[in-house]
Structure formats: C-alpha cells, structure tokens
Amino acid sequence: MADSDTATDDKPTADLLIVDNAFQVRNILVRYLEEAGYRCITAASVDEAKALLATRPVDMILSDIDMPGVSGIELFRYAATACPDTPIIVVSVIDTPQKAKEVLEFGVYGYIVKPFTRNIVLITIENALRRKQLEAEKGKYLRHLEEQVRQRTENLSSQLLFHQNIINSIPIPIFYKDHHGRYQGCNTAFESIVGQDRESILGKTVTEIAFRLPADFVQDMDRRVIEEPCRLSYEAAIDDNEGYPRHVIFNKARYPDVNGEIAGVVGVMTDITECRQIEAELRVSEEKFRQIVENIGIGVAVLGQKMDVLWMNSRMSEWFAEARAGEGMVCYHSFIKPPRDAPCSRCPTVRALKEGVRCEATFGEALAVRKRQFRIIASPIHDKDDRVVAAIELVEDITEKTAIERDRQQAQKLESIGQLAAGIAHEINTPTQYIGDNTRFIQEATDDLMGVLSACTDLLAAVKAGAPTRRVVQALEQRIEAADLDYLRTEMPLAIEQTLEGITRVSDIVTSMRRFSHPGSDRKSPVDLNEALESTVTVARNEWKYVADLEVDLDPELPPVRCLPGEMNQVFLNLLINAAQAIYDATDNGKTGKGRIRISTRGNGKTVQICVADNGGGIPESIRERVFDPFFTTKAVGRGTGQGLAIAHAVITEKHGGTIHFESREGGGTVFIIDLPIGPTDRQGKFGQTDSGVSS
Template sequence: MEEIGDRRKIILHLEDSKEDAEILVDKIRRSGFKIEYHLVSVKDKYIDILDKFLPDVIIIDLKVPGFEGVEPILIARQYHKSVPIIVLTGAVGEEMAVNALKAGAADFILKDNIERIIPVLERAFYERKIILEKDILNSELKEFEEKYKNLLENLPVGIFRTTTESPGKFLNANIETARMYGLSSVEQLLQIYVEDIYQNPEERKLLQEEIKSKKKVKNILVNLKRIDGTPFLGSISASCHFNNKGEVDWIDGVIEDVTEKAQLQEKLKSYSNFFETLLDTINSPVFYKDIYGRYIGCNKYFSELIIGAPKEEILNKTLFELKDYIPYELALKYEEMDKKLLENPGIQEYDYFVRCSDGKLRYFHFNMSVYRDSKGNVAGIVGIMIDITESVENQQKLIQSNEELSLLINSLPSIIIGVSVKDIVTQWNPFAEKILGLKAEDVIGKRFYETRIKWNWEKIYEAIGQCIVNRKGIRLDDLKFETEDGKTGILGLSVNPLIRGGDSLEGFMILGRDVTEQRILESQVFQSNKLEAIGQLAAGIAHEINTPLQYVGDNLKFITKSFEGILKLIEKYREVYSKWQNNETPDFKSFFEEIVHIAREIKLDFIAEQIPPALSEAYDGLQRVSKIVQSIKAFSHPGTGEKTSVDINKAIENTITVSRNQWKYDSEVIMDFDPDLPLVPCFESEFNQVVLNLIINASDAIHEAKEKGIIEHGIIKITTSVEEGYAVVKVSDNGTGIPEKIRNRIFDPFFTTKEPGKGTGQGLPISHSIIVEKHQGMLYFESEIGKGTTFIIKLPQMSFYLLQGISRL
C-alpha cells in the first residue's frame, strides 16, 4: 500500500492551450507532487493514451476543438471507470457544469479559479489511492479464497475440526483426512467416532487434555489406524476454539501421516552418521559450505588440523567469523577463490601454503567443486585439501637429481638396451658395450635382431612378445651368451615395456647383468649355508655324541676298577702256579681261604654279573656315536656337482639324526617312508639342506604352539611316496599354521616372522631355489591356522627325465 501512495502520479491533461498547461504543471510541481504528465489536444491522441495508460487523474478542458460538450468525459469513462476526472475549463454555462458532473466528473474548476486545483488534486489522488487499495484487497481476497479452497482440497495433509467430548465426532475435514483413515469421502468420516481411528483410545483422551491445557500443540506424534485396522504414525498440530464464556467449542487441527517420514528420518540419521564416519576416515581435510560461505560440514582432519577447533564452533560460520583461527589475509584468499568457483561452476584446483593448528606451514593442493540442490541450482562448495608438502619437496629433489640420474644410468654396472616398437635399437649403455663386446655406434639405429648378439633369440623375442601383450616386465634368468671374441657367460635379463601417455607403447627396455660369477658362487653359497646350518647344529650334535660317550666312559671306569680286583685273584693263582712249576707243594687250604677272602673283598659275584651288560652298553653307545658321525658325514658331504641316484629315505633319516637336538625337546618325529621308493636323481647335499630347513621350521612352529597353549605334544611327520613320476616328500607339523596374509610371501628372500637374530629369511627361498630351479621339481605348502602346516617336495624320478628328453642328470 505504501508503494501506491509514494509512486509518481500519472496525469492526463486534455488542453489545447500550452500556456494554460504550463501554468498548471508549474503549480502542481511547486506544490510538491511527483508527476508523470501527458498533454494531449486532439481526439486521436487522447484516445490512444487512454488505451495505453492508466492515469491517476484526468484533467479536461471542455472547450478543446474536436469535442462536443461532455464527450471527453464520456470517452474517458469508457476506458477507466474509477479514475477521478477534474474539469478545468473556461467560462461555461451552469447547464454544462451540471452535465459534466453527471457524466462522471469528480469536480469542476474554472480556469479563473485555478488555485483550487491543488486541494482538488490532493483529494482526487487520495480517493484514487483508496480505490486502488480496495481493488487490490478485493482481488487478493478473491484470489486468497480461491487458493484457500483449492489448498484445502489439494493439501497433502489432513485438516479437521472435532468436538471435545468423548466419544468425539468430526465436524468438518478435507478429503485428505478421510483418505488418510482409509475412507473415500468426508461424509463417511463424519459418521465415525474420533476414537475409532486411535490404536489406543486413551491416547486421544491424553491428547485432548494436552490441547486444552496448552491451547495449542504442534507436531504431536500419535499412534493411529485406518478404518481397516492398518496402523500408521500421525503427526497432529491442533488448537482450541473458545466461545465468549471461555469454553472450548471445538478443536481445529492438521494431521499428517509421518510413517514413511519417520522411517526416512531414521534412515537419514543412519546415513548422516555413516557419512560423517566416512568423511572422518579420509586422511585429508574435507569441508563443504553453502553459497553464503557458511561451513555446514567438515571432517575431523579439517577441524583439528586446519582450524584447530571443535566442529561445533566451525559449523554455520563464515571464514571471517572464524577470525580467531583463520588469518584475515588467508580468509580473503579463500573468499576470492570461492567467488571465482561460484561464478564459474565446475572444478577448481589450486595450491596454497597454510599454517596449520600445530604451527607447521604446509603446502596443500585444493580440489574444489560446487554441489547442486535437487533443482540443479548451485547450493554450495565442497573441497578436499591434499597435503602435498612432501610431494613438492620430493619433486624439487627429483628435478635436482635428474642430471645425476642421467649420469648414473650411463655409469650403472648393468646392461641397458632400449628398443623401439619398430625393433630399432635406441639406447646402448657403456656396460652393454663392455659385456656384449659391441660398440653403441655399431648397433644404435639398427634392427635389434641385426646386432649379432650370440644368445637365444627365440627366448628373447618370446619375452618381448609377452611384455608387449601383458604390458608388464618379463624376467629371463640364466640366459647363456657368447661375445665376438668367444667369451661365454650367463646373463640375468628383464624386458620392460616403455609406456607413455596412458597406454601408448613406445618400445621396451632390456635391463641385465652378468651373473656368470654369481652362478659360480651360488653352489658355494649353498654349501656355505649348509655348513652354517651344521654350525648351528654343532652344539646339539655334540650333546647327542656326548651322551652315549658318557655312559661308555662310565662303563669303562667300572670295568677298569673291577679288573683291579680280578688282578689280585690272578696274582694269587700265578703265585700257586709258580710254586707248582718249581715242584713246591702249595698250601692249598691256605690258598683257597685267601682266594675266597679276595673274591669277597672285590665282590666277584657282582663283577661277574655287571661286566657283560656294561660291555654291551658301551658297544651300543659306540654304535650310536658311529651312526651320528656317519649321518653328519653324509649330510655335510659337498657332493660331486652332478646329480646322483640317491636313497631319499636314507638321506632324510640322516638329516633327522643330525637335527635331533633341535626337535627332541618339543616334538616327536614320525617317519612313514615308502620302502619301495626308487632311487631319485638329485643333489643329495642340497636336498638334505632343504629337509633340514623344513624340520627346523616345523620344530619352531610347534614350540610356538606349545607356548601359546594350542597343543601339549608336538608331532613332526615325514612321509615319502611316489606320485605320477615324482618322488614326494611331505613334512607335516601340528604347530600354529601360517597366517593367510603372509602365505604369498613365504618364499620371498629375507622374509621371516622370527625375532631378530633367530632367522635370516633365507631358509625357504634357498630351499625353493634348490627344488624348483636346480631339480625342476616343486615345493609348496598347505596350512591351516591352529592345526599346522605341511610342506610338499616333488622331485622328478629318472623316468620323468627320460620322458622329457633330458639325458644329463
């Protein structure tokens, strides 16, 4: 309404005298009115403006040529029935004045009395304002009534009026209320009692009391039911209507079926908790804010590391409201970047230094994006800050080391050969020149095959093909080669793809080294490792030998001492024998008395009873020592460097004997050997080392299981058998078992689960190399946590080699 009174007033003036018009306009403006003035003097223009504009006042001179009498007033009323019309004209008769007022003029002023125009205009403007306001109110009221009617019928909630007594009745309601209770019309709803739609009628009574006491309630959850008994959760907001006596006449209310909403709210709460938990698991600061810059969410890394305040102090605040935590200059920078993103929605990335809450200056990569509401409008910004401090520092170091790396590559003691996808040599480093005996200038630019390297080209190109197809490096171990001057050797190579720009293969790189000396030394290493194992077993072996030697020594001491007494008897017999030889007659009575005395003194009966078992025990002890010595000799024999036909059962038995002191305290070894197992071609010494490693590992696993209380008695079971051309050895224990997460690393070099100083992680890798690479066999395991592990060795038999066409064993 204020706009109607304050706006510029539109005046349409029908006047053929410009001087009179100027006088009028001057008076009006000097009186303080803000006007939009339109002057017309001809009928066509007059009608045109009436058609296009809605003036606030029309001022008419009845003497304008082209019009007859009150015609200008009648024309104006055809277009605008309620606009005030003021006649401002020269002298006319009384009849004309009366006709003008009858035609619809609001006032009549003679030009001689033009001073009256200001108060007349004020009244006209006021009346016009009242008319316009009334028209607007009537229009709004009509529109409101129509909307209200439609709203009631189309609202997705129920609107009702009920009585206050019990049982209660519905006085009125919209159709949605009826539908909510499973009815098809409001008339049906008016026929039932209010209590009929409560799961518990007492709940209605309690609600009535609450409404009466509070006069108005909002969003009260009530357990209701449809007419067919189907339960649902309703939300009721209601108020009382009081009569002149202050008594409650009826209750008006709104009801909504919130069953699904309650379920959705529960889900939303669950999702919200999940979302917050998910954000907190991200190890980078994450935040999101609305389009006004207010933070509406963040994870703990943002609140703790970046801001240094609890989430509750951050949410619903802008950068500048967090001035205690964010420096003003930094807030300006963030605001500037946010504005750019909101003006150009999409992805925004930039890097910036941030002083974190712990005082450290870190360099962050900001990855920002807008998010949108359900209508597709930009609703705010979400961002993640990635700490790239270390990455930037590393990048600087990388740039700094590029030249050094280039020099290093050229000076590496490894073969580096680059080949393009067109099989053209592109790189040939000095070490390749040295090992292969070919100069870089003689091979770069040539086809790789034309380099005349004397090696197995079939294997080389097979590896290159696999490298190209699989897009990953391929290893070539023990590739024999020969230089131009006849020098032979062994290479270890790897063929690696050169991929740039995603999936574009530009060639491949061959890296290699001369492993000739390494292979020569490996046999020595195997022997060294075996001797190291012998050294570790030395104390146990000494103990095993010392025990039988001890009771051999004790028995010999007993026999020696006993023999001293026997010598007394012998001396007495020799004395009598000497007299008899000299023809002297001995005193046999005295002799026998002395003999009996000596026999009693030396306990001859005891000696005669104990010496035979003592000799037997001493012999058994020497036999046991001999067996241990023979086992050590067989175990530690360096071999001939060639495979020989070996009695696997005997070899395992020797290894068990040698390692007895390692397992006897925690385990019992059970041997289940196939007596018909044929001789197997192998390197006996190295096979013994593998079995020793497996026995020691089994013993360690059992010891650990006993310490943890998993088992009371340890068992190591070793079996041999023949399966499909293989001699099979199984070493089983009832120890702890191998955890699932480390099973794929068991044969990795230097991998160990033992404490420092108790294991090098070399036992199983060496064992795997011996069985798989040197014997073309298999070594694998089966394990179950808490029940134990079985290692399986499979060695090819003689017939297998013959079938494979291998003549050299």
C-alpha cells in the first residue's frame, strides 16, 4: 500500500481514542494518525475504552464493532451519554447495509471498512473533525441570532409602548388671566392638572392655588409677558392633582381688550413628562442600537448621493483604516487602492441611490482587504418627501461561508462520484468482456488461417518443383477442414465489428466521464449544455437503465451559456439520479415495469430552459415547501443526504442568476425546470475583482 502526502504542513492537533481488539490494527492506525499530527491513545476492549473516557476527554473515538466480550455498539451507547459531543468513527470489516444502518442510528461521523488505506483514514477523520467544528460554529451562530432577535424584539416592543404612551397621555391645558393675574377661564385639561373645577379656579391668582403650581416663578413670568411685547416659552416642574411631579412647557402671550389695552395673559401648558421619560429611554435604546450596529459582525456604512462616506461602524473602520466618515471622502477613494476616479461598475449602492430599490452583489477580494469575499446589500434612505437622500450599505465578509459552501458541494460531488463508480465500472466491463472474447476468437481463427496458408505455400512449392502433389493437397484439405473456413468467413467480420463497437463504447464512456469531471473554476466559461447533459446521461447510465427508458430531446440550436461547468454537471446529475430513484420507488425496483425519464432543452433568445421529467410517484403536497431545504430527505439511510437539491438551487439561483422550480402530481410524476440567462453574467466587482453574480 503506497502512502500519499495527505497531511498539510500545519499538523492537526486532536486527541483520538482507538478501540480495537486487534493489536496490528491499533498499531497501523496509531502510525497513520501520529504521522499526520494527531495524538492517539488505544484500548483493546470496550471496558478499557470506558475506563479511559471516564478519566480524560478525547476529540474523537475510532472503534471496531465486533470485538470479544462487549460489542462496540455498547461503547457507542456509553459515549452518547458520557461524552455526547465526541464524534465516533466505525472501523470494521462488516459492511452489510443492516449493520451499517444499526450503527448509523447512533449518529456516527464515518464508517471505515477494513482493509483501509491511510488516505481513507485521514480523509474520514478530517471530515469528521470539520463536521464537528461546523456544527459547533452553527450552534454558536444560531445562539447569536436568537439573542439578536430577542434584543430587537424587546427594543421594538419598548419603542412601540413609548409611542403609544405619547399618543394617549399628552394633555394640552389652556388658561387665560387678567392683567392682575386672576384666572378668567381654563379648559378641562387645566382643571385636571390643577385638581380643581373651573368654578373654584376662576377669580383666583396662582398664589391661591400654589399647592399645584410654582406660584412665585409663574407670577414673575406673567409680569415679564405683560411688561414686554414678547411671546414667552419656558419649562417648569409642577405637581399634578394627585401630587405627582410633572414637567410642562408654558407658552404665554399677552392679549388685548376691546379697547386695545393689555387685558391679560393667555397661556398653554404642554405636559412633557412622558416626553422626558421617553427621551431618557430612547437615549438608552439608541445606545443599545449603536452597540448592536458596532458589534453586529458586519460592516455598516451610510453613503450620500455623491458616494461620500457619511458614517460607518467599527468593522468598516477595521477593514478600511484610511477611510474617514464625514470628511467628504468618497467610497471609491476610501475603500480600494489605488483610488478610482468614478464609482465601480455595477455597484449596488449606485443603483440603490439611482433607482431607489434594494440591491445586492457579491464581490471578489479588495485591494485594501486582501483575499476576502464580500456580500454587499445597499438600501435607499428616503426623506419625508420620499426622495432618496442616502443609502445604507451592509458589507458582510463571506470568505469562510463561501469556503464552507465549497466544501459542502465538494462532499456532495464525492458522494455522487462514489455512487456512480460501480455503475461506470460495470458499463466499461461489459464491452471489455466481449472485446476480449472476440479478440481471443480472432486469435484462434488467425492460427487456423495461418495453418491453411502454410499448406497453400507447401502446395505452391511442390507445383513449381514438379514434385508429386497428392500428399500436399491432402494436407491442405485437412487444414481447410480443421479451420472450417465457411464458419470463419461468417463469424470473423462480425467479431471484428463487435470489437470495434465495444472500443467505441468504452471511448464514449471515457470521453463523457472526462467532460463530466470538468475541474471546478471560479470563472464562468461558455458551455454546450446539450453536450453536458449527454455526458451526464452516459456516466449515470447504470443508475437509470434498469428502471427507466430515457428520452433526450435537445434543441440543436441551443447557444452556449456562460456558467460553471463542473457545478452545472453536478446539478444535472442530481436531477437525473433523483428521477431514477423516484421511478425505482414507484415501480418497486422495476418489478412492475420500467418508467420513463425525459430530458429536454429549449432556447428563446434570452434564456435557456432545461427540463428533467419522470413518471415516478410525484412529490407529496406536505413536503413540497421543503424540497430545496439543506439536508432534507425522505430517502432511506444510505440513499441520500438531502444536499442534492439544496446545492442545485444554490448553484442555479445564486451563482448563475437563474431559477429552478418543479411541477409535481402525486402518482403522476415530477418535472424540474431550470431557466438560465444567456450571455455574460460576470461583472466587475466593487473592489476590483470579477463578481460571481449580481441580484437585486
């Protein structure tokens, strides 16, 4: 067994517990794993493993199933309670579906079948540790989101209560006095504030009801209004009719009598107690909101009509240290190096400001923030007249998210390749078998013919020499009879024809596999979708030929479409395998007859449509909304992970700006319909790299 360089320069660090009664297996695993940088401890039995787990934690358990004494499954039950977060990988010679199903019910992270290779062990462990890390990050992220939702819900509820209080509780007391300060009239709101009815108030001065109002201060303000031709506004603290302190604003002015002489003072009291309380609470709320925006984990910036940076949070300041908000700096000078003279092509913020709609884009690395991927969402800010005056820009670093998505797609692709491997081998073995048989037949026939030819040569030599030919002719006749020339004349051309057909078939399979396995690329290129579909049909032939007849109706005028070839091949494969499995289930593994799969393409000048239809059992109404959800599947364990359609949806909608939907009838089959735009979709990103797709 040849080892390949699988471990990276950065050695992994993890504690692994290896449980196997076979000393040689434990030694091999320890050697493989310690060479890769892992720390290993071993146990020869389940009881010994339990004892080790009780004294020290480990990052992963690798265990056989069938061992003398206690089964490895008992260890899995123990680990599920004692260390539920520790991944488990099965290492066993047993590879029956029933045993695998029993083990998978424990949620194991991998299943390595003995004999194994170093690469299989290292890849399985690395994938399991990666899965554990992703699950931990997902849990942390979900908890963070839940806390944000809770805080935002609390803030919104609080602010709603504040506004409702303002509407329901602001009174407007009104009063007027003569120039001696005696009350001449008031409204019911003033009565409520003072705590007396109108009849008790009229004719009195503020001093006589001073237990409710600051009498001396009020009289000073009244005197000032009468003596000076002015309107006066001031704030005062009073007690309401129940003795509670209130904050009010007095607005006062003098009014004349019928002769134009100063008659007195008219005033309005605005109760701003709730306003003051709300202001304090809003300051707290604003501080909370500011803290959320500052620590939300994504960049937030406000840009003006001229793309000038009005404000940005701390994350934007970290990414773009030379940018200064509020100093007239424009984004295309501040966020990239070297600075540009105009906004970037296809910038979502430019569109948001111009069109007043929410726009979104994904961009490659920025010169100012190297080796990163960004997702930018720009939303317009309107003034009271609904004019767009600015835009808010949310900048999310999706580098890690993109890497996770790439890993998820690669894992699904590996799953598909593994699923196809046996079928492709069978497809190649069949023509190889009859090529070999025919070649051996031709070899034997050639030997017979060479014998006839040798006898003919002897006869010719005898004739030329004038020697007796009877014996030589008899030998030739014997050779001809032994060779059965009539049979060879019939069968040899057929054998050669079948051999050439077999070679052509193998060549077609290899060519299709090469096209299907197009290496991944971050750049789109023109792709013949008809050719891609034909290659997919060929490499997946063993998946559908036993359960369905396949019909291909491809538009010969279909133009090339700019897309990611490898990812489109994966989408086509997922849909074809799903169709075959749907027919498999509906026909009881073909026992009730073959089904039908139909693949078609059409172009209308602007888009290309690909349809994959089957006459299987259809999709139940109850689960149709979840078909494209990640990890959702109704298939049995071992037949699917629930990632195929989720990845197909992401590839079509997010990476190619297209659409994918389905039409289904229970008992009547399903058709998946893909629409892809024709023409270049790569765009120049805001930070100087090619954008993988823009949507708004």
